[in-house]
Amino acid sequence: MKYLTMFTVLLLIGCKSTDDKPFYNTALIDAGYMAKLDYWQPQVPKFSASSTAKYKETRKKLVSQGAVVLIYEYEIDSNGNTQNINLLKTIPDGIATNKDIIQSQLIYTKWKPTQKNHTNQPLKVKERLVLMPNLSIAIPPDDETILEFVKTLKKKT
Incomplete structure (x- = not known):
């Protein structure tokens, strides 16, 4: 019984929450497409x-009438989850909505911290991107x- 209790406690301590609720351990800092990669890598x-x-x-x-430029912002919280896509x-003008951005999966939803981002x-x-008629993306x-x-x-084309 003693070992079962100890095993249960260790198991509970080792479990990490996978909660997708926003969590921010410090204030947000602004970053562009390339700068974010210093802190987070996409999963x-x-x-x-x-x-x-x-x-x-x-x-x-989205590209039915030619190339489309999308300019949007989002947050990566301290758990590595994408939040607040805007x-x-x-x-x-007006070719896309927030729903289109999410459905087209142009933004990664999960991130892992880089080695230098030990504080998450x-x-x-x-970000800004150009979605081309052949569905390729130029950033x-x-x-x-x-x-x-x-x-x-x-x-180039």
Whole structure:
């Protein structure tokens, strides 16, 4: 009985909560696409056939009239969960909604801290991407304007 009690206590201590509720152990700091990778690395999900079909369908709908620019922000909390996705702007204007961003799976939902992020620093991330008609994604560097980036893309195609 003594060993069973000790085993149960050790098991309970070793269990980590997988709660998806937002948790912030410090104040958020702002980061762009590249800067976030200094703190967090995405955990690549395994997609089922039905979820793959759904995100491809949503992406195809978004690019039905050509390339689309999406500018959005979200938070990575201290548990490595994506929170508070907010679509800020689209080009063409109004082509997408927050729901489209989520359904198209353009943002990772789970993150693991990098070795240097031992405090699990939460971030507020602002990203921009160009979704191309062939469903590929082009991501401009943090220090380049979206207009400069789109001009460069047009020259390459």
